[in-house]
Amino acid sequence: RLCFDKCKRAHQHTHTRLDVCACCVCVCCVCVALMHEHTTASMCKRTRVPVKLAAFLLLLGLPSSQGACSGCLSHLTLRVVFFEDQPHCGNVAETLDTQLHCNSKAAADPRCFDPDLWRKGWSCMFFQRVREKLGFKVTVLTPANFSNFNPSESLWTNAVGEVGRGNADLSPGYFFETSIRRETCHFTRVIKPVLLKFITSRTVVAAGFSVMTIFAPFRGSVWAVLAAFILSCGFCLWLVERPRLTRAKDRGGHGLLVSCWDSLFGYLSSSVTHQARTWPGRIIVIGFGFFIYVMAASYTASLVTFLQSRDQETRRVRDIDDLLTKNLAVCTHGSLHNTLRASFPSMEVRFPAVEGFPVPDGECAAAVLDEIAWLANTNCSRISVGDPVGTLPASWPVGRSAAGSLEGNISAVIAEFQEDGSFAAAWSAGLRRLYAPVTEEACARAREDSALDLKDLSGVFVISSCFLVAGLVLFAYRECQGARSNEPDFDCGAPIHAHIQLVLDRLEKQAVALAALSPAAQEQCGA
Numbered sequence: 001r002l003c004f005d006k007c008k009r010a011h012q013h014t015h016t017r018l019d020v021c022a023c024c025v026c027v028c029c030v031c032v033a034l035m036h037e038h039t040t041a042s043m044c045k046r047t048r049v050p051v052k053l054a055a056f057l058l059l060l061g062l063p064s065s066q067g068a069c070s071g072c073l074s075h076l077t078l079r080v081v082f083f084e085d086q087p088h089c090g091n092v093a094e095t096l097d098t099q100l101h102c103n104s105k106a107a108a109d110p111r112c113f114d115p116d117l118w119r120k121g122w123s124c125m126f127f128q129r130v131r132e133k134l135g136f137k138v139t140v141l142t143p144a145n146f147s148n149f150n151p152s153e154s155l156w157t158n159a160v161g162e163v164g165r166g167n168a169d170l171s172p173g174y175f176f177e178t179s180i181r182r183e184t185c186h187f188t189r190v191i192k193p194v195l196l197k198f199i200t201s202r203t204v205v206a207a208g209f210s211v212m213t214i215f216a217p218f219r220g221s222v223w224a225v226l227a228a229f230i231l232s233c234g235f236c237l238w239l240v241e242r243p244r245l246t247r248a249k250d251r252g253g254h255g256l257l258v259s260c261w262d263s264l265f266g267y268l269s270s271s272v273t274h275q276a277r278t279w280p281g282r283i284i285v286i287g288f289g290f291f292i293y294v295m296a297a298s299y300t301a302s303l304v305t306f307l308q309s310r311d312q313e314t315r316r317v318r319d320i321d322d323l324l325t326k327n328l329a330v331c332t333h334g335s336l337h338n339t340l341r342a343s344f345p346s347m348e349v350r351f352p353a354v355e356g357f358p359v360p361d362g363e364c365a366a367a368v369l370d371e372i373a374w375l376a377n378t379n380c381s382r383i384s385v386g387d388p389v390g391t392l393p394a395s396w397p398v399g400r401s402a403a404g405s406l407e408g409n410i411s412a413v414i415a416e417f418q419e420d421g422s423f424a425a426a427w428s429a430g431l432r433r434l435y436a437p438v439t440e441e442a443c444a445r446a447r448e449d450s451a452l453d454l455k456d457l458s459g460v461f462v463i464s465s466c467f468l469v470a471g472l473v474l475f476a477y478r479e480c481q482g483a484r485s486n487e488p489d490f491d492c493g494a495p496i497h498a499h500i501q502l503v504l505d506r507l508e509k510q511a512v513a514l515a516a517l518s519p520a521a522q523e524q525c526g527a
Helices: 002-014 018-035 041-045 048-060 122-134 155-164 179-184 211-215 220-244 253-268 279-311 320-326 334-343 371-377 405-419 422-434 440-448 458-484 496-515 519-526
Strands: 077-081 137-141 192-201 329-332 348-350 366-370 382-384 390-395
Touching: 077 155, 122 405, 122 422, 155 179, 179 334, 192 371, 220 253, 220 279, 220 458, 253 279, 279 458, 329 334, 334 348, 334 366, 334 390, 366 371, 405 422
Parallel strands: 077 137, 329 348, 329 366
Antiparallel strands: 192 366, 192 382, 192 390
16 A cells, blocks of 8 residues: 555656556565465465455556446436537537537526536547446536636636536546646546647748749639630620721631730730720620739739748747757647646746637747647648657546545546447547548648639639620620611721712612602701
8 A cells, every 4th residue: 555655646746657657566566465474375365365456456547357336326426517628528419500508607508407418529428438337426517607717717727626626526528637737636547648749830842943833823724714715705806896897807817816816915914905896895895804803813812822832931940859949939728838837947838828729920939739639720831740748647637525436436437448449449430520630642732722723713704704695695686686777787898889889879868758758848857
């Protein structure tokens, strides 16, 4: 027992693994029992030594053949703290359409306090299995009924404080066993050691010179559709303006080629170079001008973004030793602040946000996060470098008044589920379901996906096409109206004698019409 107490104190102050220390103590105790002068070989056959050894292992929270008792805590009613924090724990009644507001005193839903509904997330699922195994009853507590909620601290720290003040007996979750928290309450067997990752901004190597870089802002499909639309606008403008062209060659293939050239030049110069003389032509010009305006702005913005993502080199520290050498600051969560200060006294530690991801920025050159928070916030702009900064045990806080048999039995159940692999399976499934791994290949694809595609630019193509179609419809309508008229249309491309003959024909028709009028009407028309 003396060896056990020393081992436990060493574990609390130096984070020494209890199971390693316990194995050494057990071997020592067995050797002493077997080698003691008053111990005979027949004593080893008695049941007292194996029973005492099994009880000793169970007390330490190690796997044993006896395992945890089943239903032995059915006489207890535990006050258990729950709060929404995916992927650790959640209420199954909480959905996108149904908000329970379990953290609000004024708006908490009654379903927040139903212990059978807290089954979402691996911590809650694991707790329900422990509850079924040991048989205890549960009274649910949430941040809505905390006695002393500190808004400057995280929900995790507030939950530990509630357990430590004796207002709760237990809280299932992924709680870091920091030195300050150990002074507040007891903890169960370590569920999983937590790696602390060193996070910094990703360095992007500057790309070499490439002529094709100017085409990178748009995908190949966009360039193909863009070229077809420019040529279509040139053809449509030539078609609707053709009756007003004075030169015969402009009314043929030469005029079509010049119109397409004007469309291409207008797009490259961000201005419409056509001089429309008809209303159908003016409508098409408006749509083409809108197309040029939006496409030019989109290309410029996308090109700037693409060049920055490829050619901007971000300063990055290599590891924590490099950070200390350069005397730079690091950001972290509030619960890890004191732990880092104790491990690295010369380091400047900041925690700009209690909840959320502390992003390395102008104030912080790097961040220290636990592996779950890193998985939840990883992206292509950040990277984990160097070796892990350290490890912290993660377990459930237990109130001092409820410690003893409760702590030992829960630790035994945890060990049992760790042995059969059920906890590891639930842990891995939760990670895969919520967090997709971000690989170098995925980041490379993301940089390529920054180019605009047809889906991004579909709006400008549709709107501009509507103007083009409207101009063609108006042109077709006017052509039909001109074909129905008795008077021939004035053709600017015809020879001069044809023009003169057309004028003479119109004058003759007017003279015949005047002759048919009465004398009074002729005098009036003459006036």
